[in-house]
Amino acid sequence: MSDGLPVGEGRPGATSAVVVGAGLAGLTAATGLAAHGIEVTVLEARDRVGGRTHGLRVGPDAWVDAGAAYLGDRHTELLALISELGLKTTPTTMQGASRFALGAEQATRDGRFPPLNAVALGDLFELLDELATAVRPEAPWLTPDAARLDTLTAADWADQHLTHPDARLFFPLFLGEMMAADPAEVSVLHLAFYLRSGGGLRYLNAFEGGAQQDRIAGGAHQACDLLADRLGSRVRLGEPVLTVHQDQDGVTVGTPGGEYRADLAVLALPPLLADAVDHRPALPVRRATGRTARGCAVKVNLVYPAPLWRDHGLSGWSVNAEGPLLSTVDDSPAEGGVGVLTGFVTGAEAHRYAALTPAEQRSAAVGQAARLFPMLPEPIGFRLTDWVNEQYSRGCYAALLGPGDWSALGPTLTTPHHRVHWAGTETSTEYFGLMEGAIRSGHRVVAEILARR
Template identity: 45%
Template sequence: MTGGPPVDAADAVDVVVIGAGLAGLTAATELAATGRQVQVVEALDRVGGRTASHHRYGQALDAGGSYLGVRHLRVRELAARFGLALTPTAAPGANLYDLGAGLLRSDAGRPAFNALAVGDALDRLDDLAATVPPADPATAEHAAEWDQLTVAAWAHRELRHPDARLLVDLLVRQMLAADPADVSLLHLLFYLASGGGVHYLTAFAGGAQQDRFVGGAHQLAERMAAALTRPVRHGAEVTDLYAVPSAGRPGARPGHGPVRVVGPGLSVLGTHVVVAVPPGPANRIRLHLPSVHRPAQPARTRGATVKLHLIYERPFWREAGLSGWVTARTGPLRYVVDDSAGRDGLGVLVGFVTGPDASRYAAGSGAARRVALLDRLAGWFGPTARQPLAVLERDWQAESTVEGCYAAVPEPGWWTAAGPPWPTTAADGPVRWAGTERCAQFYGHLEGAVRSGQETARRIIAADPVRAPAAQ
């Protein structure tokens, strides 16, 4: 089917990139560097997607993606290229555990969990993850069974010690922002294999949370966007992609005609199109292109997050020898970390409300929510916790351009029914899908988004290598 509103000749480009998150902007940056005309179109009035910041008290606070690890080499490389500094996240002091038997302060000598049971559970997860090929999880020997088995059911069946079961429960809620009863064992194992293993993924120093951006993660997208010759078009929510007949066009290949990218007030023509939006919104883009098939993507995702910031005059918990880190057995707030480092004396605690807790939390009244939140923090850190300068919330479930955070968590059975959501052959059409959910490595991370953007650009360049490098 062809059609859609007419397009102005000035709006015909080599590549249209839909979505100005890290994946889209990375693809655009790489393609523009080869001399291609690239137009990025973005639904929102800002760039960055799932990286965004609150600006308060002269500080930028990451409301979305924030931390990066020692293995996130492509993001580190981009940060250096665009002049952004990183700062370590580690906060010295004792951690607090609120696991149902009173508040436990855990210094090195007082582990909160049974070390043997917990160590064994983590090792088992890493051993099982090592049998899942991230490039195609459905080909793992036990994929069929593990895709139907939820993590909660697996933990109940396999882990004897209650501490081990509790740890796995907390881990899934924290790492995937989902309830372990909603997540298949196969998805968890894929996520671990993709991201470098459970020990790496959960660690701060030396692990996936080692650093954050000085001045906020959103700056990376902003700087990449600013360096593009064609400004990003904002307020441009894409709804439809139409085929345009390529007959008579010199060099046209069957099925590779230009594509008309359409939305309210938008009509742009691209020889290639990169759809760099998350799976939920990508499912809503209507395809009117006979030769293009939508890749496998979960119809419904299980991840949900409200990310909170509590700003204080000073990191007062450090005076009591506390690191600011809390893990709690019951919600809504189960995880707190200290984000104060390098913030000119301000104390900043970051809290995560995840999975079904996030929906319940967001549905409550603002005033009641705040009282309950401060009560909880006061129980952990004392009465000073009741006096923040500001409490900031970002409910990512409410954002229609995202649907499912931190990244898509497919329903049990999805991997074996659908297959991987990234290209598995060299064959490509004029439309390609990018994003952190389209990357077998570091799925769900900033690193996955950047790698996917780079890989998509590489495939376009390989498919259409005629452009000579030129100043755009």
């Protein structure tokens, strides 16, 4: 090659590695490599581990998830990790009626199906199922008709296919809940892939028997905390990576605090962050394009003395056409002590809400919760996590691949760049955007590296 560096295949076996990012993907990779005798250093920009899992204390012994939270029975690698670490799961509570504010009047209904035209929503779900079934999850860019599907935005698709006003109303709410996406920012190919990768529309959308069935008791952040404990001083916090420079003999990773030398590097970063690093030699294909967007999510945790809505036969679940809280769910700690109503601000609404002052944010969220659940007193706690503007995530749940992204980025999604390997949930074609996808990407990288020893 013109840069004089050896290609990844056939290079000498690695005895040391720098892992960039201490979320689930990076820590899975780091502990896996360390278990096989590879000397590991983990560099994390934040002052905590966990990445897009983040626990907030809401009581003396009570925690709530400010980031990734839910899992289901198909998330086998995450469940295996939970068991190995001695953690437990708790069911996501969905007993009671739901609240809906989808028009001029609010409604209370059993179950989660909104008070909209059932035929129109059924047709919408059938169309989405058809899209998801047709996609090739292991290589979306090779899906039949991929070029056209990757050109259209989800908003374009809705304009072409959704005629009933109820379907047009519900579609952006559904996309926000599933993907934290604005329909104008995500391609139809990515929408179809995301649904297929996650197990299908019905599995992704379901609590009991679905991808949102359980939470990790005490918070999902504990998994990363315990993995980091195994690595001890090999995890370095407050070390944002600025440069990754390779030569014939190894790789040098630069941070404001110094340089770290190793045989190889694993970058377990969202694509927008990985692309911002100074790579030498330059990447042959960038990790993001101008159409790659941040996942649009702000998570609001409203804390009450107890889950008082349950006393009134309500589950805490709501769906709302107007923000800021486009949906709410009961995330009360299993151990009791307090009640937590979690609100999701997603899509275009997340950008608008994130631009408000803290006082305006609190007033808007608390006021809406009081209208939805009039029996609630003023909350005793208000916690807001703005993932849209989080410096070291660039969005949540995951990056949104826009028009043309799968065609441009997909074929090199996991291809090592000489001594640099890629991890992170956005590199997983299984359960993309979920904790399960992050863990599977970490396992994949370990297998790649060990295969070349």
